[in-house]
Amino acid sequence: MKRNTLTLALATTALVATSAFAQDATLTIESWRNDDLKLWQTEIIPAFEAKHPGIKVNFSPSAPAEYNAVLNSKLDAGSAGDLITCRPFDASLALYDAGHLADLSDLDAMSNFSDVAKSAWQTDDGAATFCVPMASVIHGFIYNKEAFEEIGVEVPTTEAEFFAVLDAFKEDGSYIPMAMGTNDQWEAATMGYNNVGPNYWKGEEGRLALIAGEQKLTDPQWVAPYATLARWSEYLGAGYEAQTYPDSQNIFTLGRAAIYPAGSWEISGFNAQADFEMGAFKPPVQNAGDTCYISDHTDIGIGMNAATDNPEAARTFLTWVASPEFAEIFGNALPGFFPLSSTPVELTDPLAKEIVGWRGECESTIRSTYQILSRGTPNLENETWGASVAAIKGTSTPEELGQELQDGLASWYEPQQ
Amino acid sequence: MNRARIRWHILVFLAPAVIVYTAVMIWPLFNTLRLALFSVIEQERVFVGLDNFRTLFFDPIWSEQFWNALGNNFWFFLIHMLVQNPIGIALAALLSHPRLRFAALYRSAIFIPTILSFVIVGFAWKLILSPIWGIAPSMLDAVGLKALFAPWLGKEEYALTTLALVSVWQFVGIPMMLIYAALLTIPEEILEAGEVDGITGMAAFWKIKLPLILPSIGIISILTFVGNFNAFDLIYAAQGALAGPDFSTDILGTFMYRTFFGFQLQLGDPHMGSAIASAMFAIILVGVCIYLFGIQTRMRRYQL
Structure with a gap:
């Protein structure tokens, strides 16, 4: 009997607590x-x-x-x-x-x-x-300032300079030139294709033309970024095929890699992990003086x-x-x-300030595949992941990838038919 | 005249199991089969008959993924049949050897991975095989075979086989235990009688033990078949829902998950997902029927 009273008392307290x-x-x-x-x-x-x-x-x-x-x-x-x-x-x-x-x-x-x-x-x-x-998040490249000073290279602004810097790191050998893997697939598309791509398809201009059906994914401005990605593979670490996203983050913050193709969302994590000074540079343009485009997604x-x-x-x-x-x-x-x-x-935050400053210098756009174009099956965003990985690994040519994506998109998206 | 009484106690004793099993197994199964016959058009669920299956098998976008996943499933199953089960049988034969020392220790050590979670196994092996932090490259380096190392999980041509072998590593304890139990039931007298007739050693295994454990091998094969065609966890834990690289490790389970629940920008489609689940159910059902009616009924059994 005594136990029952106790249970009842407890139950009542619980009830009172809930209603409060x-x-x-x-x-x-x-x-x-x-x-x-x-x-x-x-x-x-x-x-x-x-x-x-x-x-x-x-x-x-x-x-x-x-x-x-x-x-x-x-x-x-x-x-x-x-x-x-x-x-x-x-x-x-x-x-x-x-x-x-x-x-x-x-x-x-x-x-x-x-x-x-x-x-x-x-x-x-x-x-x-x-x-x-x-x-929003902005894409670009985060780099290890100390590594750049050690090797004696300047921050690149054009694509030729960008690959020259990567070559310098490759030759020196003490750093992995670029920290990225293809295991998780999305990095190749998000931090690769949609990072450097807007400079080719001229940001909003190309993106909206694609939605309107005036440009095709087989056009040179949409295929060329794959050709650029194909050149990246020799600068990624050994075994990049099985390197995951957290692996890439760790390689960079441990100071083993010089450049990290980034989204700005990395900043707070990197600030906490890395004990070297970091800087950022925007996606390199093809020729010096070209208008720059950034993905401000x-x-x-x-x-x-x-x-x-x-x-x-x-x-x-x-x-x-x-x-x-x-x-x-x-x-x-x-x-x-x-x-x-x-x-x-x-x-x-200095790094965040540097990156957000690009909004004043460059034209902003968002990721090309997100609006409307990923509405059907096959899904253009997911297809782009696979295509970007294939471009880096060299399993397909950029032209084949463009054709494949175009066929997939045209199969359900009317303006592209 | 005494009328047959309704034996209520039978109903009462059966009820809990039947109710629970119906609620968590039979009802969801039939509901999934039913869901596969519907589709959403303009926010309304409409009955479309077998349309989802037509899309799945004949629309090139879907069928390519489906056959790829089914093919990968068969390869996954084949590796288990060719590697897991023979090794399991061999281990059981060794363990049942009367003069083997520390048999209990080996038995437990080999069986332990079976009780680990898929997530732990997937993650641990991912780390072991990682080209960056893993111990596999340095171990190969220590014996001078560094050149043999490749980022296996990241290469289209190796990834599925690698994962199948990881799964073999995890589950080899199950056939071992079942066969071990079957071997223990073989009476000494039969083996002794064989010895008198001059059948010893390996010949005793091939001619006496193996025919006697064949029914157990049959059961193991069917368990492997069902387990492999329902597999999902290991692939998902190691490679994620996209079953990369380039869908080379995509099996029906991951294909169904991606379709049913959606992935990244791709929205979930419960109806196509159910269609895939129904196809999986049909494949497993056919496989089990072939075994039950084609093989098990014809298998020779011996009175021990």
């Missing part, structure tokens, strides 16, 4: 940025909770490669969090079309963003915006689960995310994820 919590809203954020867990927990969330007592925020990331699959299953099962970190373009558009993401067009704070920034999370006609833009947004129990609290959070205050905290807490807010944000 229920008065406050707890928001759960779904994200693929498991690398940023600490920053969210120690900087971003406390800053928000200090301003909005009563709303608790819980950051719950999953592994990047599994995020889309996990998120889709959770949404279908009704167990997804209140706030959803949005992949750009079709992945999120599909969620909106399926009714999983709420329309946020009427959120006042949306006016803090330019149309380009919002374009990654809008319906094709631009009528509805369903995610608040958070950040809208990468992260955040939206609201249409089925959330706390729509008011979620909108409060999203309004805060759209504010300059968040941009300031986010941009500096995660150097390399550049805020998209129209108000300029002062960045303190």
Whole structure:
């Protein structure tokens, strides 16, 4: 009998405790940025909770490669969090079309963003915006400054200089000229093809022409980057075929490689790992004085689960995310994820500052395969991964790859037929 | 007259197993088969009959991937049949030798990898074979065979065989244990009778033991077949959902996963995914039927 009373007492306490919590809203954020867990927990969330007592925020990331699959299953099962970190373009558009993401067009704070920034999370006609833009990432090359001084080479600006620097490192032999592997495939496409490519297809001009069907993937400006990638293989470390993405990161931060084809998202990780000074240079142009193009890719947004129990609290959070205050905290807490807010944000990290400075010197574009072109099967983005790897390994010629991709795209994309 | 009573206790005792098995196995299986007959058009789920299968087998984009995955599956299975099972049988024959010392130690050591998780095995072997941090290149270097090393997991021509051999390493304990148990049941008298007739040593294994353990070998083959055609974990843990390089390690399991759940920019398609899962089910069903009706019923059994 005594035991029963105790259980009852415990149960009552538990009930009281739950109801006390229920008065406050707890928001759960779904994200693929498991690398940023600490920053969210120690900087971003406390800053928000200090301003909005009563709303608790819980950051719950999953592994990047599994995020889309996990998120889709959770949404279908009704167990997804209140706030959803949005992949750009079709992945999120599909969620909106399926009714999983709420329309946020009427959120006042949306006016803090330019149309380009919002374009990654809008319906094709631009009528509805369903995610608040958070950040973009910029591609380029990060290099080991000490290694460059040791060998006595200058930062390259043209492609000829770029390969001359790689040759110098290869000849010297004390550093692997470039840290990249083909095992995980996406690096070859994202940090290879879409890094150097915009200089060939002239950024937005080529990208939009491809979407409109005015250019083809067999055109020289789309094939030439594969020929350039094919030249990379001799500068990658031995066994690069089985080298994974974390391997490449470690090789570079351990100081064993001189150049790392990068996305700016690497900055915070590299700052923590590398004990040498790093610099960055933008993708080399073909001839000195050419206009440079950089991939400034809208990468992260955040939206609201249409089925959330706390729509008011979620909108409060999203309004805060759209504010300059968040941009300031986010941009500096995660150097390399550049805020998209129209108000300029002062960045303190030297490497991040250097990279974001390219926005003033070069024309910005986004990755060529992301908007519309990866909507069908075969998926152009995934095909590009395979093609970039094949180009580096030399298993197919650039012309064959261009033809293969064009055939795949034309099989379902009308403007290309 | 005494009417036959309904024997309720049979129902009561069967119910838990039947209910649980129906809920977690039979219902999902039939639902998957059903899902394969639908497709989503304009956000609506519509019945399309066998259309998904027509796409899977005849649309060049899909069929190329499907046959590639099926071919890889057969190669994966073949390596297991040619390497895992003979080694398992050989190890069992050695272990059952009466004068072998430390037999229990060997038995446990060889069996232990079987209880490891796929993720651990995949990750450990990835590290061992890594051209950058791995011990495989330095071990080969120590014996002067560095030239033989290649980044196996990154080369189209070696990756699948390498992973199959990793899987063999992990699971060789299972055929070994089953055969070992079968060998232990062979009575001494038969072997002694053979010895009297002059059959000893290797001849005793080939002429007496092997025919007696054939049914166990049959069971192992079918277990290997089902296990290999359902395989997914090791490939996914070692090479990811894209089963690189260039889909050379793509098997039906990874192909189904990619299609069902989506990958990177490719959105998941549960209906095509179910179609692939149904095809896998059919292949395994046919394989098992061939074994059951074609081989097992004809196998000779001996009264021991």
